[in-house]
Every structure is written in structure tokens, then in C-alpha cells.
Amino acid sequence: MASALVDAVPDLAGAPQLAEEEAAAEAPAPSAAADAHGAPAAAVGKQNLYFVRVPRPHVDDAPVKELQTKLSAVLGKLKEYNRKLAAKREEVAGLRGQVAVARSLKEEAAPEWQDKVGKLQELKDIRKGLLDEIATIKMAQSGLDVRSEEELDAKLAAMEAEISHGQLGLREEKQMVKDISKLKAQRDRVREVEGRRGVLNQLEGELVKVKAAMKELDTEVGALRGERTQAVGILQEIQGKLREVNEAISDLESERSEWETRKKELQEEIRTVQDESSGAMQEWRENRKFSLAVRDLVEAGRLDEARAMCDEQVASSMARLLADAAYRAEYTAGWAEQRKYIVSDLLPGSGVAAAPDARGARDKGGRAAGKAAAGALREEPKVQGAVKAAALIEQLMAQAQATVAAQRGSQPAPPAEAEDAADSGDGEAPEANGAASAAPEANGSAYRPPAAARVVPGASEELLAVPKRSGKPKAGGAVAKVMAEVPVLPDIEFEVPAVVTGRDEQGASLTQEEIKAQIREENRRKAAEAEARKKRREEAAARKRQLAEAAAARKAEEPAEAAAPEPAARAAAVAEPATSGDDAPAAPAPAAKAAKAQKPVQRKPKHAAVVKPSPALKRPLREDPAWRKALKAVGVNSETNQAVAIFLAGLLLIVLLFWAAGSTSSARRPRVTA
Structure with missing residues (x-):
């Protein structure tokens, strides 16, 4: 038989802070009337779900905020360095593109340069060969006394005639004979030199032609050398700028690495502080997860399972609150600190406490109208916190123990009027309800029942057991048996609000792995955005370069058409x-x-792109002379073979001339007899 009201303990933190309260057992609400034997008629009320909420522990986030402020400053510095490095890298990309263009143009002009230089070297070799032959012929003429065979014959005839006249002395005659012998010995050399004189003239003519061709080709090579030197100078200038930018990038990266080290240190400090505070938040997170689990079960229609979970949680939580005084003090202090407005008049610090009016109204006989005056003003308590919460819990425990003792001793329950007066009294303190028990005190009863006795759900009889009264009532006094009606508490219909969590709670409820996953996802997103921006920049640069090349090509076509007849x-x-x-x-x-x-002289703009010259602007090659055309006509195409053929032809001509001269001189030579 339910002889006492089983209700939830008043929320120690205030109902507005709770989305769900303690798990409720079925509480029969007694009716307003009782039968003659004192057995109240119980009426079954609504069945709600209740569970014990845990206050969020106070975590000092000042160190974390200070470290995060420093980290924000460091991240700002890193972003600035990243912007500078990005600008420098874009500049490097542009310079490298210019280097590639200049190098490609230089390499494209290299075949023409090598062809001109090769031909110039061949002409130099031919000139050297001609000069050597001319020097050889002139060296052969250096030791001769006469220049031709006719002069030699005339000189010999004169000397022989002078000897034949006999007018010379013996010594002079001997000397003249020696001179005649010397001149006769030089005849072959004179004949050879006279035969090579035509070859010498031909070689000198060829030498003049080779020098003229070399001069023209040297002019073309000089122009190409100037262009090549200019291209090399531009390339070296661009490479110098590229080196400077790379050095600046190296300096920025070294400075950025220092800030990266500082960032890692701050992140490690923040992680350490957060790990220290994560342990204190563990119980609160588990309580939040339990709340969400109960909500999911209710939404799924599994009400019995949710009620069983709530009953088990309430029993374990209340057992811990009753057994552990330190935890109870911490629990009440936490809710008292987080409470924002009135929860109950019985909860110290939760609102305005009732202040008894000492000046009661008096009737005509001078007696006080009552212990408490209705409508007394409430004052704000000066002290709130864990002390009053602990005192309230002790008071409730004492009331529960007294109620159980009264039931076991077959003593009457407290009158319902006292509870009604406590609930409906406007400004009355709970102690004012003690007037209903004046009769038992007058009869000598030592026990005074409390105003509102409540039993804590989950509290066993062993926890609530109190020793029975051993004293006997005074002689002559009778124990008054009063039947009191158990008050009926109306069921409060409320709707559980949606759980609203702030950013700090969301961050605190995440694990380290989830935080790292979020950071990795953010980094991947930023990397993808950076890659997309880089791709767009490269496409824009490529389009700009194509437009510049097309414009330069159009400008180059106009002077090319005008200068076409020049080659x-x-x-x-x-x-x-x-x-x-x-x-x-x-x-x-x-x-x-x-x-x-x-x-026509084409002046390139200051910042114009380097454009490859059109094929129409190339200089024409010099036409071959007639003798080279003749050699090519007979099948001698190589320049080396042509030079050998010319040399052999000249040598054959010299031999023929010497042979003809020798045969002529031998026919005209006078026969000298001893």
C-alpha cells in the first residue's frame, strides 16, 4: 500500500537548465478524501521519464584563449609569408618562361650560325693553302740571279763572248767560268720558276676572290654574332633576376620556418591544456550522450527501455550522491553556480528566500494572529552556493528519515494543510506550517512531523533507516491520532526542448581524432582551392603568351613582305x-x-616578346663562281675535292710549261766545244 508520496527530489540545479529530469517511477497520487480507517484512495497519475543531469564542470579557458590569441597572431604572420612566397613563385614562373623562350630562340638560330661559321672556316683554310703555295713559289725565286730563261741565255752568251775575246786576266777568267757554271746550274730552277709564274698569278687571283667572299661572309657572321650576343645578354639578365628572386624566396622560407616552429609549439601547448581539461569534461559528455540516447529511444517508441535506463541511472546517481559527501558538495556547487533564476523556495540560493515578519498583527486581546504573516516581502539571500545546497540536502534527508520513522511507529503522517500552506502561502516560510502539530505537542508527544515529507527514489530502507524511539510517553498523556490527507501534486506537462550546443561545447565534445579529421579535411579543401587557383593562373598566362606571340608574328609579317625583293x-x-x-x-x-x-631597321619595343624572324628575312647564300660551277658540272661537288682538283690542274699546267720551256731552250742552246 502506498502510504507516502514518492516524488522526485527537487532539482538541485533548476528546472530551466534541464532538458530532461530524473527518471520517474510510477507515483500513485492519493485522493483528497480518506476512509474511516485512514486508508487513502490512491489514484494513478501520468508516468514521465526522469533522470539526473550532471552540471557542466567549470573549466578555466583563459590559458587556452591566451594561447589561441598567440596562435592567431602566428597564423597571421604565416599567411603574410605565404602571400609573399606565392607572389615570388609567380614571378619565378614568369622569369622561367622568359628564359625558356630566349633559350629556344637561341637554339633555333644556332644552325644558321654554325653554317655561317663553318663556311667562314673553310674559306680561311683555302686562303691559308693559297698563301702557302704563293710563299713556296716566291721562296723558289729568292736564290736566282735571273728571272727568265731568256735572260739566262743572254747572260751566258755575253760571258762566253767576253771569255772568247781573251781580254780578261787569269783570275777574272776563272771567276767568270765559275759564274757561267752557276748560271747553268740554275737553269732548271729558272725554268721551273718561269713555268710556275702563271700559277702564281692564278693563285693570287683566287686569293683575292677568297678574301672578298670571306669579307662578305664575315659581315653576315658579325650581324649574327651581334644578335647572338644580344640574346645571350638578355638571357643572362633574366637569369640574374631569377637568382635574386630565388634568394629572396630562400630568405622568406627560412623566416617562415621559424614561425612554423613557433606555431607547432603553441599547438602542442594548446593540446596539452585541452587534454588536461578533457578529463573533467568526461562525466558531463557521458551524461549528454545518455540524454541523446534516451531521446532516440523515446522517438523510436521504445518507452519501456528508455524508462528502464532512466531508473537505473537515477538509482546509481542518487546512491552516489547519498554516499559521497564530497561529490554531493561538488554537484550542488556546480548547479548553484550555473543556476540563472528561481527553481524552488526550498533551495537556498535559487531565488528569494522567505523572511518571517516579526511584527505580526495583534487582535483586541493582544495575542499574535499567527507565527507568520501572509504577504511578507522576500529578500535576496546574501549568501548562495554550496553551503546552502548542502544544508538543504541534509534537511531533506532528515525529513525523509522522520517520515519513515513515523510510518514504522504507526504514527500519523503530517497534516496536508501544512503542505498546502507551504505551497500556497504567499511569502510564508516552510517552517510556518508547524502550527498544525500543536495538539500532539500539547499531549506531550516528543516527535513533530515535518511539513513536507518526500522520499528520494532509489534510496533503500537501509539508507533511510532510523532507530525507533525507545522513550515512553508521559503518564497521563494520550497520543493524538490524526489522519492527514496526503497532498496531491498536479502533473506538470512540459516538452523537452531541443538540445542547443554552442561552438565551445561542440569543440569540447569532439575527440582528438575527430578534431584531426576536421583539420585534415580543411587542409584538403584549402589545397584543392589553391590548386584550382594555380591552374587558372597558368591558363591565363598561357592565353596571354599566345596573344603576345600572335601580335608579334603579325607585326613581323609586314616588314617581311616589304623586304622580300632584297635577297x-x-x-x-x-x-x-x-x-x-x-x-x-x-x-x-x-x-x-x-x-x-x-x-629596314626594326626597333623592338622595350618589353616586347622575342620573336623568331620570318624565313623571308634570311640572308641569301652567295652564288658559286664559274670555276666551282664547272667542277660541280663534272661531278666534283665537295669543296675539298674541288680544292684538290684545282691544285692538281695547276700542278699539271706547271709541268707542261716547264717541259715546253725545256724543249725550246735545248733547241736554241749553242753547242760549246772544248
Whole structure:
């Protein structure tokens, strides 16, 4: 039989802070009337779910905020360095593109340069060979006393005639005979030199032609050398700028690495502080998870399972609160600190405490109208906190123990009027309800029942057991048996609000792995955005470069069309003196100067892109002379073979001349007899 009201303990933290309260057992609400034997008729009320909420522990986040402020400053510095490095890297990319363009143009012009230089070297080799042959011929003429065989014959005839006259002395005659012998010994050399004199003239003519060709080719090579030198200078200038930018990037990266080290140190300090505070938040997080689990079960329609979980949680929590005084003090202090407005008049520090009015109204006989006056003003308590909460718990425990003792001793329960007066009294303190028990005190009863006795759910009889009264009532006094109606508490309909968590609670409820996963996801997103920006920049740079190259090509086509007849004119000017005779090799130099003067000068803008010259602007090659064309006609195409053929032809001509001269001189030579 339910002889006492089983209700939830008043929320120690205030109902507004709780989305769900303690798990409720089925509490039969007694009716307002009782039968003659004192057995109240119990009425079953609504069944709600209750469980014990845990206050969020106070965590001093000042060190974390201070470290986060420092970390924000460091991150700002790192962002600034990242912006500078990004700008420098873009500059490096642009310079490297310019280096690649300049190097490609230089490499494209290299074949023409090598061809011109190779031909110039071949002409130099031919000139050296001609000079060597001319020097050999002139060396052969250096020891001769006569220049021709006719002069030799005339001189011999004169000397022989002088000897034949006999007018010379013996010594002079001997000397003249020696001179005659010497001259006769030189006849072969004189004949050879006289035969090679034509070859010498031909070699000198070829040497003049080779020098003219070398001069023209040297002019072209000089122009190419100037362009090549200019391209090399531009390339070196760009490479110098690239080195400077790379050095600046190295300096920025070294400074950035120092800030990265500082960032890692701050992150490690923040992680250490958060790990220290995570242990204190563990119980609160588990309580929050339990709340969400109960909510999910209720939404799924599994009410019995949710009620069983709540009953078990309430029993374990209340057992811990009753057994552990230190935990109870910490629990009440936490809720008292987080409470924001009134929860109960019985809870110290939760609102305004009732202050009894000492000046009670008096009737005509001078007696006080009552112990407490209705409508007394409430004052704000000066002291709130763990002390009053602990005192309240002790008071409730004492009331529960007294109620159990009264039930076991078959003593009447406290009158319902006292509870009604405590609940409905406007400003009355709970102690004012003690007037209902004046009769038992007058009869000598030592026990005074409390105003509102409540039994804590989950508290066993062993915890609430109190020793029975051993004293006997006074003689002559009778124990008054009063039947009191158990008050009916109305069921409060409330709707559990949605759980609203702040950013700090969300961050505190996450584990280290979830935080790291969020950071990695954020880093991946930022990396993808940076890659997309880089790709867009590269595409824009490529489009800009293509437009610049197209514009430069259009500008280069206009002077190319105007200068198209120039190569033919230059080729005609070079070919004409090559075929005109031996006196013509000096003519190509003025023609080349005139052609060079007529060439339009193209001035490149200061920041214009380097453009490869059009094929129409290339200089025409010099036409071959007539003797080279003749050699090519008979199948001698190589320049080396042509030079060998010329040399052999000249040598054959010299041999023929010497043979003819020898045969002629032998036919005209007078026979000398001893």
C-alpha cells in the first residue's frame, strides 16, 4: 500500500537548465478524501521519464584563449609569408618562361650560325693553302740571279763572248767560268720558276676572290654574332633576376620556418591544456550522450527501455550522491553556480528566500494572529552556493528519515494543510506550517512531523533507516491520532526542448581524432582551392603568351613582305662580280654595304616578346663562281675535292710549261766545244 508520496527530489540545479529530469517511477497520487480507517484512495497519475543531469564542470579557458590569441597572431604572420612566397613563385614562373623562350630562340638560330661559321672556316683554310703555295713559289725565286730563261741565255752568251775575246786576266777568267757554271746550274730552277709564274698569278687571283667572299661572309657572321650576343645578354639578365628572386624566396622560407616552429609549439601547448581539461569534461559528455540516447529511444517508441535506463541511472546517481559527501558538495556547487533564476523556495540560493515578519498583527486581546504573516516581502539571500545546497540536502534527508520513522511507529503522517500552506502561502516560510502539530505537542508527544515529507527514489530502507524511539510517553498523556490527507501534486506537462550546443561545447565534445579529421579535411579543401587557383593562373598566362606571340608574328609579317625583293638583289650583286673576271672580286663589298644600308631597321619595343624572324628575312647564300660551277658540272661537288682538283690542274699546267720551256731552250742552246 502506498502510504507516502514518492516524488522526485527537487532539482538541485533548476528546472530551466534541464532538458530532461530524473527518471520517474510510477507515483500513485492519493485522493483528497480518506476512509474511516485512514486508508487513502490512491489514484494513478501520468508516468514521465526522469533522470539526473550532471552540471557542466567549470573549466578555466583563459590559458587556452591566451594561447589561441598567440596562435592567431602566428597564423597571421604565416599567411603574410605565404602571400609573399606565392607572389615570388609567380614571378619565378614568369622569369622561367622568359628564359625558356630566349633559350629556344637561341637554339633555333644556332644552325644558321654554325653554317655561317663553318663556311667562314673553310674559306680561311683555302686562303691559308693559297698563301702557302704563293710563299713556296716566291721562296723558289729568292736564290736566282735571273728571272727568265731568256735572260739566262743572254747572260751566258755575253760571258762566253767576253771569255772568247781573251781580254780578261787569269783570275777574272776563272771567276767568270765559275759564274757561267752557276748560271747553268740554275737553269732548271729558272725554268721551273718561269713555268710556275702563271700559277702564281692564278693563285693570287683566287686569293683575292677568297678574301672578298670571306669579307662578305664575315659581315653576315658579325650581324649574327651581334644578335647572338644580344640574346645571350638578355638571357643572362633574366637569369640574374631569377637568382635574386630565388634568394629572396630562400630568405622568406627560412623566416617562415621559424614561425612554423613557433606555431607547432603553441599547438602542442594548446593540446596539452585541452587534454588536461578533457578529463573533467568526461562525466558531463557521458551524461549528454545518455540524454541523446534516451531521446532516440523515446522517438523510436521504445518507452519501456528508455524508462528502464532512466531508473537505473537515477538509482546509481542518487546512491552516489547519498554516499559521497564530497561529490554531493561538488554537484550542488556546480548547479548553484550555473543556476540563472528561481527553481524552488526550498533551495537556498535559487531565488528569494522567505523572511518571517516579526511584527505580526495583534487582535483586541493582544495575542499574535499567527507565527507568520501572509504577504511578507522576500529578500535576496546574501549568501548562495554550496553551503546552502548542502544544508538543504541534509534537511531533506532528515525529513525523509522522520517520515519513515513515523510510518514504522504507526504514527500519523503530517497534516496536508501544512503542505498546502507551504505551497500556497504567499511569502510564508516552510517552517510556518508547524502550527498544525500543536495538539500532539500539547499531549506531550516528543516527535513533530515535518511539513513536507518526500522520499528520494532509489534510496533503500537501509539508507533511510532510523532507530525507533525507545522513550515512553508521559503518564497521563494520550497520543493524538490524526489522519492527514496526503497532498496531491498536479502533473506538470512540459516538452523537452531541443538540445542547443554552442561552438565551445561542440569543440569540447569532439575527440582528438575527430578534431584531426576536421583539420585534415580543411587542409584538403584549402589545397584543392589553391590548386584550382594555380591552374587558372597558368591558363591565363598561357592565353596571354599566345596573344603576345600572335601580335608579334603579325607585326613581323609586314616588314617581311616589304623586304622580300632584297635577297634576290643581293644574290645578283654577289653573282655578278664573281663571273666578270679576275679584276672583279673587289666589287661585292660596296654592294653588300649598300644592301645592308637599304635593309629596314626594326626597333623592338622595350618589353616586347622575342620573336623568331620570318624565313623571308634570311640572308641569301652567295652564288658559286664559274670555276666551282664547272667542277660541280663534272661531278666534283665537295669543296675539298674541288680544292684538290684545282691544285692538281695547276700542278699539271706547271709541268707542261716547264717541259715546253725545256724543249725550246735545248733547241736554241749553242753547242760549246772544248
